[in-house]
Amino acid sequence: MTVQRPNSFRTGPDEHGRFGIYGGRFVAETLMPLILELEQAYATAKADPAFQKEMDGYLTHYVGRPSPLYFAERLTEHCRQAASGLSAGGAKIYLKREELNHTGAHKVNNVLGQILLARRMGKKRIIAETGAGMHGVTTATLCARFGLECIVYMGAVDVERQKANVFRMHMLGAKVVPVESGAKTLKDAMNEALRDWVTNVGSTFYCIGTIAGPHPYPMMVRDFQSIIGRETREQMQAAEGRLPDSLIACIGGGSNAMGLFHPFLDDDAIEIYGVEAAGHGLGTGMHAASIAGGRPGVLHGNRTYLLMNEDGQINEAHSISAGLDYPGIGPEHAWLADVGRIKFLSATDDEALDAFQLLSKLEGIIPALEPAHAIAKVLELAPKKPKDHLMVVNLSGRGDKDLDSVARHLGNKAR
Amino acid sequence: MTERMDRRFAALRREGRAALVTFTMAGDPDAATSLAILKALPKAGADVIELGMPFTDPMADGPAIQAAGLRALQAGQDMKKTLAIVREFRAGDDTTPIVLMGYFNPIYVYGVDKFLADAKAAGVDGLIVVDLPPEEDGELCLPALRAGLNFIRLATPTTDDKRLPAVLTNTSGFVYYVSIAGITGAAAPDPGRVSGAVARIKRHTGLPVCVGFGVRSAAQARAIAEYADGVVVGSALVDAAHRSLGPDGKPTAGTVTAVTDLVRALAEGVRGARRVAAGA
Known part of the structure; x- marks a missing residue:
C-alpha cells in the first residue's frame, strides 16, 4: 500500500x-x-x-521511574563476535529497562x-x-x-x-x-x-x-507510554551525547513499542523496527503477526490490520507469548507500517526461546517472552551495523511470569 | 426508503397495531433450516424480518446470539450464503421487509459497494450494523442510503436529547430502540421507562419506533405493542431453535415449528395490545 x-x-x-x-x-x-x-x-x-x-x-x-537505559555489554560483545566474519562491526546495544517498573512491565x-x-x-x-x-x-x-x-x-x-x-x-x-x-x-x-x-x-x-x-x-x-521514549532521548544524550541510531521493540497490540518509538518518529535518521510474533512460522498460519499476515478490517472499536479469513471472520492468533497473542495491532502502527516509518519484522517461538535463554545467561536479566522476540531480531540486526551504531531495545517486561511455560517448552534441553 | 418497508409500516398503521419484528441467525443451525424458518415466519405472524449475519466477535450480543453465530459459522455460513438465503426467500415473498443485522467487518471485507449492490439485488430492505455509530456514517450508512437501502439505527438509554438528532439524521425505515443498556437477551426492560423513551424519540422523528433487547414473552410483547410501533424479539427465538436441536446439534423435525410456535404466540400478544399514545 x-x-x-x-x-x-x-x-x-x-x-x-x-x-x-x-x-x-x-x-x-x-x-x-x-x-x-x-x-x-x-x-x-x-x-x-x-x-x-x-x-x-x-x-x-510508586512505579520507580525513570527506568534505566542500560548498556548491555556482554550482549554487544556477543553480537560483535558474530559480526567478526562479516564486517568487524556490531552495534552498541542498550536495553530500556521497563521490566524494573513496579509490577514488572511497561x-x-x-x-x-x-x-x-x-x-x-x-x-x-x-x-x-x-x-x-x-x-x-x-x-x-x-x-x-x-x-x-x-x-x-x-x-x-x-x-x-x-x-x-x-x-x-x-x-x-x-x-x-x-x-x-x-x-x-x-x-x-x-x-x-x-x-x-x-x-x-x-x-x-x-x-x-x-x-x-x-x-x-x-x-x-x-501518550501515557511515551514516557519510555522521552526518557530514552534524555538518557541517550547523557550517555553518548547524541540520539540513538535504531530502536527495536516487540509488538502485540504495540503499546510498549509505540511508547518507545513515538518521541522519535520525526527523527528521520533513526531506524525503527517492530517485531511481531511469528509463532510456528508465518507460512504455517499459526502466528500473531497482523502486519505480515493480516489485512485491514474492523474489530474492537478500530480499523487496523487483522488476522481473518476471506469472509471477515477473525482468526485465532498463535504465539508462545500470551502478551503478543492477539489477532490485531494498534491502529497507529498499522498507519506507520503503510507509510513505511516502522519496518516490521517477526520472530518465531523458537527464536524467542533462544533469545530468552541467551539474554538470561549473558546479562543476568531474564526477559519476558514478549521482548525476547525483539532480542531475537537484535541478534540478526546488530552484527550488520557498524560499531558506532547505537541500538535501543525496549525490555518491556521481566520473565518471571513465563518460567513455567518456558520450562514446558524446553523440557530437558534447558539443562 | 425501500417501498416494502414503508408500505409495511403504512399498512400496520391502518390496521392500528404494532409490528412484530423477528430476529433469527442466517445459517443457524444450517443454511437450509434457517431458510425454512425464514419462509415460515410471515405466515406465523412476523411483519418484519431481521436476519443475523454471523460474526466471530459479536460484542453487543449475549450468549444466545453469540452461540447461534458460532453454530452458523461452524456449519459453513458466510456472507454469500446469507445473501443467497435472502434471494431464495424473496423469490416466494415480495412483501415482507428483510433487514440484515450484524457487525461491520464481514461487510467491509466483502467490499462495501459490492455488498450494497448484492444485498439490494437479493431483496434486502435495510441494514442494522451495531458497531457503526453516526460518527462513522461515511463508512456504510451514507453509501447504503444512496444505494436505496434503509439504514436503521439503534437508539439506547444512553442516547440523550442532545445526541438524539445526530442518531436520527440518517436513520430510515424505522428506529430501533434498545430498551436496556446492555447486550441482547439480557435483563427484561422496565415498561414504564421504555414507554417514556419511545415518547421522547417520537418527539424527534416521524419514523416508526420499534423496541427490542430483552423481550421474550407474549405478555411483554403485548405490553410494548401498546405504545411502540414494533416489538423486536431475537434471543428467545434463537433459544427456541437451539433447544429443538438433536443431541448431535443437527436440526430435528421440530426445529422450524419450535420457532414458528413462539412467533405465533408473540404475534397474538402484539395483536392483542390496546394501543395508547407512547408515554401516556
Missing part, C-alpha cells in the same frame, strides 16, 4: 480518531456518549498541570494514567481484559492502591495457563471472570469486557491494556 508521506508522523490522530484510514470509533451506540465523555475528560486532564504533577509523583515514587505507565483519569471522572468500578494476566495484575494493583472495585475478564484457557497471575489478582482484591465464549482467550476477554461496559456504562471505566480500541484509547495509551 502506498500512502503519501506526511510532514510529521506525530500529529495523529485527526479529530475523527483516525491515523490515515486506521483507528476510528466503531462501537455500539450505547457506548458512544461515554466515549465522547472520555475524550473530553482526557483532553481536560492532559491540559491540567495538576494531573501531570500527580502522574509524575506516582511514576517516581503496562503500569498506562494503567496509572487511566486509573487517575477514572478517579477524576468519578468512576468507582474498573474493568479490564487480560491475556497472560499482566495488564490484569497491573490494573488490580492500581485499583488496590486507590480503593477501586476491579473486575478482570480473562479467557478461560488463559486462566488455566496463567494460574500464578490469577492468584496475584485475587491477592490484590480483584475479581477475575473466566470468559467461556469464543476461543476463550484474549480477544474473547475483550469482547466480554465490552459487553460488561455496555451493561454498566454509567458506573464503569474500561481500562484498556494496549493502544487499540475506539478513539481516544489508542492516543491516550500512547
Whole structure:
C-alpha cells in the first residue's frame, strides 16, 4: 500500500480518531456518549498541570521511574563476535529497562494514567481484559492502591495457563471472570469486557491494556507510554551525547513499542523496527503477526490490520507469548507500517526461546517472552551495523511470569 | 426508503397495531433450516424480518446470539450464503421487509459497494450494523442510503436529547430502540421507562419506533405493542431453535415449528395490545 508521506508522523490522530484510514470509533451506540465523555475528560486532564504533577509523583515514587537505559555489554560483545566474519562491526546495544517498573512491565505507565483519569471522572468500578494476566495484575494493583472495585475478564484457557497471575489478582482484591465464549482467550476477554461496559456504562471505566480500541484509547495509551521514549532521548544524550541510531521493540497490540518509538518518529535518521510474533512460522498460519499476515478490517472499536479469513471472520492468533497473542495491532502502527516509518519484522517461538535463554545467561536479566522476540531480531540486526551504531531495545517486561511455560517448552534441553 | 418497508409500516398503521419484528441467525443451525424458518415466519405472524449475519466477535450480543453465530459459522455460513438465503426467500415473498443485522467487518471485507449492490439485488430492505455509530456514517450508512437501502439505527438509554438528532439524521425505515443498556437477551426492560423513551424519540422523528433487547414473552410483547410501533424479539427465538436441536446439534423435525410456535404466540400478544399514545 502506498500512502503519501506526511510532514510529521506525530500529529495523529485527526479529530475523527483516525491515523490515515486506521483507528476510528466503531462501537455500539450505547457506548458512544461515554466515549465522547472520555475524550473530553482526557483532553481536560492532559491540559491540567495538576494531573501531570500527580502522574509524575506516582511514576517516581510508586512505579520507580525513570527506568534505566542500560548498556548491555556482554550482549554487544556477543553480537560483535558474530559480526567478526562479516564486517568487524556490531552495534552498541542498550536495553530500556521497563521490566524494573513496579509490577514488572511497561503496562503500569498506562494503567496509572487511566486509573487517575477514572478517579477524576468519578468512576468507582474498573474493568479490564487480560491475556497472560499482566495488564490484569497491573490494573488490580492500581485499583488496590486507590480503593477501586476491579473486575478482570480473562479467557478461560488463559486462566488455566496463567494460574500464578490469577492468584496475584485475587491477592490484590480483584475479581477475575473466566470468559467461556469464543476461543476463550484474549480477544474473547475483550469482547466480554465490552459487553460488561455496555451493561454498566454509567458506573464503569474500561481500562484498556494496549493502544487499540475506539478513539481516544489508542492516543491516550500512547501518550501515557511515551514516557519510555522521552526518557530514552534524555538518557541517550547523557550517555553518548547524541540520539540513538535504531530502536527495536516487540509488538502485540504495540503499546510498549509505540511508547518507545513515538518521541522519535520525526527523527528521520533513526531506524525503527517492530517485531511481531511469528509463532510456528508465518507460512504455517499459526502466528500473531497482523502486519505480515493480516489485512485491514474492523474489530474492537478500530480499523487496523487483522488476522481473518476471506469472509471477515477473525482468526485465532498463535504465539508462545500470551502478551503478543492477539489477532490485531494498534491502529497507529498499522498507519506507520503503510507509510513505511516502522519496518516490521517477526520472530518465531523458537527464536524467542533462544533469545530468552541467551539474554538470561549473558546479562543476568531474564526477559519476558514478549521482548525476547525483539532480542531475537537484535541478534540478526546488530552484527550488520557498524560499531558506532547505537541500538535501543525496549525490555518491556521481566520473565518471571513465563518460567513455567518456558520450562514446558524446553523440557530437558534447558539443562 | 425501500417501498416494502414503508408500505409495511403504512399498512400496520391502518390496521392500528404494532409490528412484530423477528430476529433469527442466517445459517443457524444450517443454511437450509434457517431458510425454512425464514419462509415460515410471515405466515406465523412476523411483519418484519431481521436476519443475523454471523460474526466471530459479536460484542453487543449475549450468549444466545453469540452461540447461534458460532453454530452458523461452524456449519459453513458466510456472507454469500446469507445473501443467497435472502434471494431464495424473496423469490416466494415480495412483501415482507428483510433487514440484515450484524457487525461491520464481514461487510467491509466483502467490499462495501459490492455488498450494497448484492444485498439490494437479493431483496434486502435495510441494514442494522451495531458497531457503526453516526460518527462513522461515511463508512456504510451514507453509501447504503444512496444505494436505496434503509439504514436503521439503534437508539439506547444512553442516547440523550442532545445526541438524539445526530442518531436520527440518517436513520430510515424505522428506529430501533434498545430498551436496556446492555447486550441482547439480557435483563427484561422496565415498561414504564421504555414507554417514556419511545415518547421522547417520537418527539424527534416521524419514523416508526420499534423496541427490542430483552423481550421474550407474549405478555411483554403485548405490553410494548401498546405504545411502540414494533416489538423486536431475537434471543428467545434463537433459544427456541437451539433447544429443538438433536443431541448431535443437527436440526430435528421440530426445529422450524419450535420457532414458528413462539412467533405465533408473540404475534397474538402484539395483536392483542390496546394501543395508547407512547408515554401516556
